[in-house]
Structure formats: structure tokens, C-alpha cells
Amino acid sequence: QEKKDLTGKKVLLTAGPTYERIDPVRFIGNYSTGKMGFALAEEFAARGAEVILIAGPVNLKTISAAIRRVDVVSAGEMFEQVMQFADQCDIVVSCAAVADFTPKEKSGTKIKRGKMDLNLELQPTQDIAAELGRRKKAGQLLIGFALETDDEACNAVLKLRKKNLDLIVLNSLRDKGAGFGGDTNKVTVIDRKEQQFAYDLKSKQEVATDIVDR
Numbered sequence: 001q002e003k004k005d006l007t008g009k010k011v012l013l014t015a016g017p018t019y020e021r022i023d024p025v026r027f028i029g030n031y032s033t034g035k036m037g038f039a040l041a042e043e044f045a046a047r048g049a050e051v052i053l054i055a056g057p058v059n060l061k062t063i064s065a066a067i068r069r070v071d072v073v074s075a076g077e078m079f080e081q082v083m084q085f086a087d088q089c090d091i092v093v094s095c096a097a098v099a100d101f102t103p104k105e106k107s108g109t110k111i112k113r114g115k116m117d118l119n120l121e122l123q124p125t126q127d128i129a130a131e132l133g134r135r136k137k138a139g140q141l142l143i144g145f146a147l148e149t150d151d152e153a154c155n156a157v158l159k160l161r162k163k164n165l166d167l168i169v170l171n172s173l174r175d176k177g178a179g180f181g182g183d184t185n186k187v188t189v190i191d192r193k194e195q196q197f198a199y200d201l202k203s204k205q206e207v208a209t210d211i212v213d214r
């Protein structure tokens with residue numbers, strides 16, 4: 001039996017990748033499956049919270065009736081939905097692997113194969129977590145993720161500060177069993193005092209419990 005220690009709290013989560021449309025059949029995406037974010041959503045719900053889950057394109061189901069799910073495709077759509085709900089939430093968790101760039105022009109018809117090089121011009125997307133940091137209300141808790149390949153802790157602390165987060169969950173692609181796709185993760189949680197809490201390799205469900213506890 002889980003403890004219902006988050007009864008009355010409202011939690012907003014982003015999860016999964018975003019797809020940035022190139023033409024009607026192609027997109028720019030990434031390898032995020034949404035498993036970590038969905039595990040967190042279920043954990044928050046099991047602990048009594050009311051959960052709003054803004055999900056990118058994933059192949060996952062939501063189980064708990066306490067989760068209200070909004071499906072989106074692109075970074076722009078995710079931004080719009082998050083900003084609709086953020087100011088009424090006590091805790092906001094940015095777990096999504098949001099695309100950093102999107103095609104400047106989206107072709108209405110399929111781009112044809114040719115012998116010439118094809119150059120796609122990309123423009124930066126809005127940083128959802130950073131905007132949440134700017135809009136943060138007193139008492140609101142913002143949690144972000146950092147998937148790093150090098151200088152992990154240093155990069156994570158920089159992101160925590162830059163985006164005005166309260167906690168950042170770091171996973172390294174150098175750790176076996178951590179990061180995209182799998183059912184396990186190995187994380188270090190870092191707070192505003194730069195205290196680091198390192199956890200063992202665990203199932204994403206167990207990692208979700210550790211993060212919510214923290």
C-alpha cells in the first residue's frame with residue numbers, strides 16, 4: 001500500500017520526444033520512449049496527486065484515472081499546452097526530450113529525391129523548462145532532466161541554474177542501462193544547493209519513486 005502523501009497536489013509533467021515535421025511523411029525526432037515520464041506520472045497519481053501529462057508521440061498507455069493526458073506532436077504544441085496548465089500546478093516536471101530545433105519551413109508536399117544536396121534550415125524551438133523557470137510562482141517546484149554524455153554533473157548544475165529549477169535529474173549515456181528506451185535507469189538528483197544524491201541502477205518505476213520521495 002502506497003503512502004498518499006501528495007493528496008491535493010496538482011502535478012504537470014511532460015514526457016516523450018517531440019516530432020518536428022519536415023514534410024507530410026518525414027520528421028526530426030529522437031529516441032525518447034516516454035517510459036521515465038509515464039512511470040513518474042503513475043507514481044505521482046498513486047501518491048494521491050492530480051496529474052496532467054503532456055505527452056509527445058509515444059506508444060504507451062496511462063493506467064491511473066487520476067492522470068489527465070494531453071497528446072501533442074511538436075515542441076511548439078507541447079509549449080502551448082504546458083503554458084495552459086502550469087500556473088495552477090504545485091509541481092512541474094519537464095521529462096520530455098524536446099527537440100531543440102525545428103525546420104524553418106514545413107513543406108506541404110513530399111520532398112522529392114534528387115542528385116543535389118538537400119539543406120534543411122532549422123530554427124531553435126522555445127525552451128519550455130526555461131520559460132517555466134521564468135514564470136515560476138512562489139512555492140511551485142520545478143524539476144528538470146538532463147541527459148548528458150560528458151561533464152555530466154557540471155552540465156546538469158548549469159542547466160538547473162539557467163532554467164531556475166529546484167531539482168535536476170541527471171542520467172548519463174555513459175552508464176549502462178541508463179537513458180533512452182530501456183526499462184532501467186541510473187540517476188543522480190541534484191538540488192539548488194548543488195547537493196548530489198546518486199542512486200543505483202533500478203527499474204524506471206523504482207527510479208520514479210526515488211524522484212518523488214526526493
Ligand code: C5P
Nearest residue numbers: 094095096098126127128129144145146
Ligand atoms: O535539452 P536540455 O538538455 O537543455 O534539457 C534539459 C531540460 O530542459 C529537460 O528537463 C527538458 O525536458 C527541458 N527542455 C524543455 N524544452 C526544450 C528543451 C529542453 O522543456 N525546448
